[in-house]
Amino acid sequence: MLKNKTNLVPKIAAIHDMSGYGRCSLTVILPIISALGAQVCPIPTAILSSHPLFKDFYFYDCTEHIEKYYQSWELNSLKFDCMYSGFLASEKQIDMIIAILNKMKSNNDTLSVIDPVMGDHGKIYKTYTMEMVNKMSELIKHADIITPNFTEASILLKKEYTSENLDIIILKEYLKELSNIGPKIIIMTGIHTKDNEYANLCYDKTKNEYYLIPYEYIDAKFPGTGDLFTSLFVGYLFRGKSIPQAIEEASRFVTLAVKTTISDGTDSRNGVAFEKIIIELFNELDKYSYRLI
Numbered sequence: 001m002l003k004n005k006t007n008l009v010p011k012i013a014a015i016h017d018m019s020g021y022g023r024c025s026l027t028v029i030l031p032i033i034s035a036l037g038a039q040v041c042p043i044p045t046a047i048l049s050s051h052p053l054f055k056d057f058y059f060y061d062c063t064e065h066i067e068k069y070y071q072s073w074e075l076n077s078l079k080f081d082c083m084y085s086g087f088l089a090s091e092k093q094i095d096m097i098i099a100i101l102n103k104m105k106s107n108n109d110t111l112s113v114i115d116p117v118m119g120d121h122g123k124i125y126k127t128y129t130m131e132m133v134n135k136m137s138e139l140i141k142h143a144d145i146i147t148p149n150f151t152e153a154s155i156l157l158k159k160e161y162t163s164e165n166l167d168i169i170i171l172k173e174y175l176k177e178l179s180n181i182g183p184k185i186i187i188m189t190g191i192h193t194k195d196n197e198y199a200n201l202c203y204d205k206t207k208n209e210y211y212l213i214p215y216e217y218i219d220a221k222f223p224g225t226g227d228l229f230t231s232l233f234v235g236y237l238f239r240g241k242s243i244p245q246a247i248e249e250a251s252r253f254v255t256l257a258v259k260t261t262i263s264d265g266t267d268s269r270n271g272v273a274f275e276k277i278i279i280e281l282f283n284e285l286d287k288y289s290y291r292l293i
Protein backbone atom coordinates (compact mmCIF):
# COMPACT_ATOMS: atom_id res chain seq x y z
CA MET A 1 0.00 0.00 0.00
CA LEU A 2 2.84 2.41 0.77
CA LYS A 3 4.39 3.77 -2.39
CA ASN A 4 7.93 5.06 -2.74
CA LYS A 5 8.42 8.10 -0.51
CA THR A 6 11.02 10.83 -0.99
CA ASN A 7 10.97 11.94 2.66
CA LEU A 8 13.79 10.56 4.77
CA VAL A 9 11.49 10.93 7.78
CA PRO A 10 7.80 10.27 7.02
CA LYS A 11 5.39 12.93 8.26
CA ILE A 12 2.20 11.81 10.01
CA ALA A 13 -0.60 14.37 10.52
CA ALA A 14 -2.21 13.14 13.77
CA ILE A 15 -5.73 14.48 14.38
CA HIS A 16 -6.50 13.63 18.00
CA ASP A 17 -7.25 15.09 21.41
CA MET A 18 -4.54 15.80 23.98
CA SER A 19 -4.93 14.62 27.58
CA GLY A 20 -2.38 16.07 29.95
CA TYR A 21 -2.59 13.17 32.40
CA GLY A 22 -3.24 9.51 31.65
CA ARG A 23 -1.55 7.85 28.70
CA CYS A 24 -3.87 8.13 25.71
CA SER A 25 -4.37 9.97 22.42
CA LEU A 26 -1.51 12.36 21.52
CA THR A 27 0.55 11.61 24.64
CA VAL A 28 0.81 8.04 23.33
CA ILE A 29 0.92 8.81 19.61
CA LEU A 30 3.77 11.35 19.75
CA PRO A 31 6.38 9.20 21.54
CA ILE A 32 5.49 5.87 19.90
CA ILE A 33 5.42 6.97 16.26
CA SER A 34 8.44 9.24 16.80
CA ALA A 35 10.43 6.36 18.32
CA LEU A 36 9.60 4.25 15.26
CA GLY A 37 11.12 6.86 13.00
CA ALA A 38 8.32 9.11 11.75
CA GLN A 39 7.56 12.76 12.52
CA VAL A 40 4.23 13.39 14.23
CA CYS A 41 2.51 16.66 13.30
CA PRO A 42 -0.54 17.01 15.59
CA ILE A 43 -3.84 18.72 14.93
CA PRO A 44 -5.42 18.88 18.42
CA THR A 45 -9.19 18.35 18.41
CA ALA A 46 -9.55 19.02 22.15
CA ILE A 47 -7.34 19.61 25.18
CA LEU A 48 -8.11 17.82 28.45
CA SER A 49 -6.34 18.06 31.77
CA SER A 50 -6.76 14.28 32.03
CA HIS A 51 -8.78 11.63 30.28
CA PRO A 52 -12.43 11.28 31.39
CA LEU A 53 -11.86 8.30 33.72
CA PHE A 54 -10.77 10.93 36.24
CA LYS A 55 -13.86 12.58 37.74
CA ASP A 56 -12.76 16.20 37.63
CA PHE A 57 -11.08 17.31 34.43
CA TYR A 58 -10.82 20.43 32.30
CA PHE A 59 -11.97 20.19 28.66
CA TYR A 60 -11.31 22.68 25.89
CA ASP A 61 -12.90 22.13 22.47
CA CYS A 62 -10.54 23.13 19.64
CA THR A 63 -13.16 22.98 16.86
CA GLU A 64 -13.09 26.71 16.08
CA HIS A 65 -9.31 26.61 15.56
CA ILE A 66 -8.98 23.54 13.33
CA GLU A 67 -9.73 25.17 9.97
CA LYS A 68 -7.31 28.09 10.46
CA TYR A 69 -4.72 25.72 11.92
CA TYR A 70 -4.78 23.57 8.79
CA GLN A 71 -4.96 26.61 6.48
CA SER A 72 -1.57 27.73 7.81
CA TRP A 73 -0.17 24.34 6.77
CA GLU A 74 -1.67 24.82 3.30
CA LEU A 75 -0.19 28.33 2.98
CA ASN A 76 3.22 26.83 3.72
CA SER A 77 2.64 24.03 1.16
CA LEU A 78 3.24 21.35 3.78
CA LYS A 79 2.86 17.74 2.64
CA PHE A 80 2.18 14.62 4.67
CA ASP A 81 2.73 10.92 4.07
CA CYS A 82 -0.15 9.88 6.30
CA MET A 83 -3.23 11.36 7.97
CA TYR A 84 -4.18 9.46 11.13
CA SER A 85 -7.32 10.45 13.05
CA GLY A 86 -8.93 9.14 16.22
CA PHE A 87 -11.46 10.53 18.69
CA LEU A 88 -13.49 13.42 17.27
CA ALA A 89 -15.72 15.55 19.46
CA SER A 90 -18.57 16.67 17.20
CA GLU A 91 -20.30 16.37 13.84
CA LYS A 92 -18.65 19.62 12.81
CA GLN A 93 -15.20 18.22 13.54
CA ILE A 94 -15.91 15.14 11.44
CA ASP A 95 -16.97 17.37 8.52
CA MET A 96 -13.73 19.34 8.95
CA ILE A 97 -11.60 16.19 8.90
CA ILE A 98 -13.32 14.98 5.73
CA ALA A 99 -12.48 18.31 4.08
CA ILE A 100 -8.86 18.21 5.32
CA LEU A 101 -8.40 14.64 4.16
CA ASN A 102 -9.73 15.43 0.69
CA LYS A 103 -7.29 18.37 0.43
CA MET A 104 -4.37 16.21 1.56
CA LYS A 105 -5.17 13.50 -0.93
CA SER A 106 -5.59 15.98 -3.80
CA ASN A 107 -2.19 17.57 -3.13
CA ASN A 108 -0.14 14.52 -2.22
CA ASP A 109 -0.07 10.73 -2.11
CA THR A 110 -1.29 10.71 1.51
CA LEU A 111 -2.23 7.45 3.24
CA SER A 112 -5.36 7.83 5.40
CA VAL A 113 -5.71 5.81 8.60
CA ILE A 114 -8.96 6.29 10.53
CA ASP A 115 -9.49 4.88 14.00
CA PRO A 116 -13.29 5.34 14.36
CA VAL A 117 -13.25 5.86 18.12
CA MET A 118 -16.91 5.58 19.17
CA GLY A 119 -17.23 2.94 21.89
CA ASP A 120 -16.01 -0.25 23.53
CA HIS A 121 -17.32 -3.35 25.26
CA GLY A 122 -20.65 -3.10 23.45
CA LYS A 123 -21.41 0.51 24.44
CA ILE A 124 -21.28 3.78 22.51
CA TYR A 125 -19.41 6.55 24.34
CA LYS A 126 -21.72 9.03 26.05
CA THR A 127 -20.38 11.89 23.92
CA TYR A 128 -21.50 10.19 20.70
CA THR A 129 -24.87 10.77 19.06
CA MET A 130 -26.41 8.83 16.17
CA GLU A 131 -25.75 11.86 13.98
CA MET A 132 -22.05 11.54 14.81
CA VAL A 133 -22.16 7.81 14.10
CA ASN A 134 -23.61 8.55 10.67
CA LYS A 135 -20.93 11.18 10.07
CA MET A 136 -18.23 8.67 11.04
CA SER A 137 -19.61 6.34 8.38
CA GLU A 138 -19.11 9.19 5.92
CA LEU A 139 -15.53 9.73 7.12
CA ILE A 140 -14.44 6.12 6.69
CA LYS A 141 -15.57 6.23 3.04
CA HIS A 142 -12.44 8.35 2.52
CA ALA A 143 -10.08 6.07 4.46
CA ASP A 144 -7.45 3.71 3.10
CA ILE A 145 -7.26 1.86 6.43
CA ILE A 146 -9.66 1.71 9.38
CA THR A 147 -9.02 0.11 12.78
CA PRO A 148 -12.35 -0.38 14.60
CA ASN A 149 -12.72 -2.63 17.60
CA PHE A 150 -15.61 -5.08 17.39
CA THR A 151 -17.97 -2.67 19.18
CA GLU A 152 -17.23 0.05 16.61
CA ALA A 153 -17.55 -2.38 13.71
CA SER A 154 -20.98 -3.36 15.01
CA ILE A 155 -21.99 0.30 15.39
CA LEU A 156 -20.86 1.18 11.86
CA LEU A 157 -22.77 -1.77 10.41
CA LYS A 158 -25.80 -1.20 12.68
CA LYS A 159 -25.58 -4.75 13.98
CA GLU A 160 -26.29 -6.14 17.43
CA TYR A 161 -23.13 -6.49 19.52
CA THR A 162 -22.09 -10.00 20.63
CA SER A 163 -18.86 -10.20 22.57
CA GLU A 164 -18.05 -13.91 22.81
CA ASN A 165 -17.71 -17.01 20.63
CA LEU A 166 -17.64 -15.17 17.33
CA ASP A 167 -17.75 -17.23 14.17
CA ILE A 168 -14.97 -16.56 11.64
CA ILE A 169 -17.42 -16.80 8.75
CA ILE A 170 -19.59 -14.07 10.27
CA LEU A 171 -16.55 -11.96 11.08
CA LYS A 172 -15.36 -12.16 7.48
CA GLU A 173 -18.77 -10.92 6.42
CA TYR A 174 -18.38 -7.95 8.79
CA LEU A 175 -14.99 -7.15 7.29
CA LYS A 176 -16.34 -7.38 3.75
CA GLU A 177 -19.34 -5.16 4.58
CA LEU A 178 -17.04 -2.53 6.11
CA SER A 179 -14.87 -2.60 2.99
CA ASN A 180 -17.97 -1.97 0.89
CA ILE A 181 -18.30 1.41 2.65
CA GLY A 182 -14.97 2.46 1.12
CA PRO A 183 -11.73 1.59 2.94
CA LYS A 184 -9.21 -0.74 1.30
CA ILE A 185 -7.91 -2.29 4.53
CA ILE A 186 -10.06 -3.13 7.55
CA ILE A 187 -8.38 -4.14 10.82
CA MET A 188 -10.90 -5.32 13.40
CA THR A 189 -9.42 -5.57 16.88
CA GLY A 190 -10.27 -7.37 20.11
CA ILE A 191 -11.92 -10.50 18.70
CA HIS A 192 -12.71 -13.61 20.77
CA THR A 193 -13.57 -16.47 18.42
CA LYS A 194 -15.73 -19.53 19.06
CA ASP A 195 -12.47 -21.53 18.99
CA ASN A 196 -11.43 -19.57 22.12
CA GLU A 197 -8.76 -17.67 20.21
CA TYR A 198 -8.06 -13.98 20.77
CA ALA A 199 -7.11 -12.23 17.59
CA ASN A 200 -7.14 -9.15 15.42
CA LEU A 201 -8.58 -9.70 11.95
CA CYS A 202 -7.73 -7.96 8.70
CA TYR A 203 -9.25 -7.80 5.24
CA ASP A 204 -7.28 -6.52 2.25
CA LYS A 205 -9.88 -5.58 -0.37
CA THR A 206 -7.33 -5.13 -3.16
CA LYS A 207 -5.93 -8.65 -2.70
CA ASN A 208 -9.25 -10.11 -1.48
CA GLU A 209 -7.37 -11.74 1.40
CA TYR A 210 -8.36 -12.21 5.05
CA TYR A 211 -5.83 -12.52 7.87
CA LEU A 212 -6.11 -13.67 11.46
CA ILE A 213 -3.40 -12.33 13.77
CA PRO A 214 -3.52 -14.05 17.19
CA TYR A 215 -2.43 -12.33 20.39
CA GLU A 216 -2.07 -13.26 24.04
CA TYR A 217 -5.13 -12.09 25.97
CA ILE A 218 -4.59 -10.38 29.33
CA ASP A 219 -7.70 -9.95 31.48
CA ALA A 220 -7.22 -6.27 32.32
CA LYS A 221 -8.51 -2.96 31.00
CA PHE A 222 -6.43 0.18 30.51
CA PRO A 223 -7.29 3.44 28.76
CA GLY A 224 -5.32 4.28 25.65
CA THR A 225 -4.51 0.76 24.46
CA GLY A 226 -6.43 1.37 21.23
CA ASP A 227 -4.38 4.53 20.61
CA LEU A 228 -1.23 2.56 21.40
CA PHE A 229 -2.14 -0.25 19.00
CA THR A 230 -2.95 1.97 16.01
CA SER A 231 0.09 4.19 16.63
CA LEU A 232 2.31 1.11 16.69
CA PHE A 233 0.66 -0.19 13.53
CA VAL A 234 1.25 3.09 11.69
CA GLY A 235 4.84 3.29 12.91
CA TYR A 236 5.69 -0.26 11.88
CA LEU A 237 3.97 0.21 8.52
CA PHE A 238 6.27 3.14 7.77
CA ARG A 239 9.24 1.02 8.84
CA GLY A 240 8.47 -1.25 5.91
CA LYS A 241 6.41 -3.98 7.55
CA SER A 242 3.57 -5.59 5.61
CA ILE A 243 0.02 -5.00 6.87
CA PRO A 244 -0.25 -8.30 8.83
CA GLN A 245 3.32 -7.98 10.13
CA ALA A 246 2.63 -4.46 11.41
CA ILE A 247 -0.54 -5.70 13.13
CA GLU A 248 1.34 -8.54 14.81
CA GLU A 249 4.21 -6.31 15.95
CA ALA A 250 1.67 -3.84 17.39
CA SER A 251 -0.23 -6.64 19.16
CA ARG A 252 2.99 -8.01 20.65
CA PHE A 253 4.04 -4.66 22.09
CA VAL A 254 0.60 -3.85 23.54
CA THR A 255 0.51 -7.23 25.34
CA LEU A 256 4.00 -6.70 26.75
CA ALA A 257 3.11 -3.16 27.87
CA VAL A 258 -0.02 -4.43 29.66
CA LYS A 259 1.97 -7.18 31.41
CA THR A 260 4.62 -4.69 32.50
CA THR A 261 2.02 -2.30 33.88
CA ILE A 262 0.17 -5.02 35.80
CA SER A 263 3.44 -6.12 37.41
CA ASP A 264 3.94 -2.55 38.65
CA GLY A 265 0.55 -2.54 40.37
CA THR A 266 -0.15 1.07 39.41
CA ASP A 267 -3.55 2.74 39.05
CA SER A 268 -5.07 1.52 35.77
CA ARG A 269 -6.26 5.06 34.98
CA ASN A 270 -2.62 5.94 34.25
CA GLY A 271 -2.71 3.75 31.14
CA VAL A 272 0.06 1.34 30.17
CA ALA A 273 3.68 2.07 31.11
CA PHE A 274 5.12 1.74 27.62
CA GLU A 275 8.08 3.97 28.55
CA LYS A 276 9.59 1.10 30.54
CA ILE A 277 9.78 -1.17 27.50
CA ILE A 278 10.40 1.31 24.69
CA ILE A 279 13.51 -0.68 23.67
CA GLU A 280 11.17 -3.55 22.75
CA LEU A 281 9.92 -1.52 19.80
CA PHE A 282 13.12 -2.52 18.00
CA ASN A 283 13.24 -6.16 19.10
CA GLU A 284 11.03 -7.14 16.21
CA LEU A 285 9.67 -10.63 15.61
CA ASP A 286 11.81 -13.13 13.70
CA LYS A 287 8.81 -15.33 12.96
CA TYR A 288 5.18 -14.30 12.46
CA SER A 289 2.13 -16.34 13.42
CA TYR A 290 -0.56 -14.56 11.35
CA ARG A 291 -2.42 -16.72 8.85
CA LEU A 292 -4.79 -16.43 5.93
CA ILE A 293 -8.37 -17.44 6.74
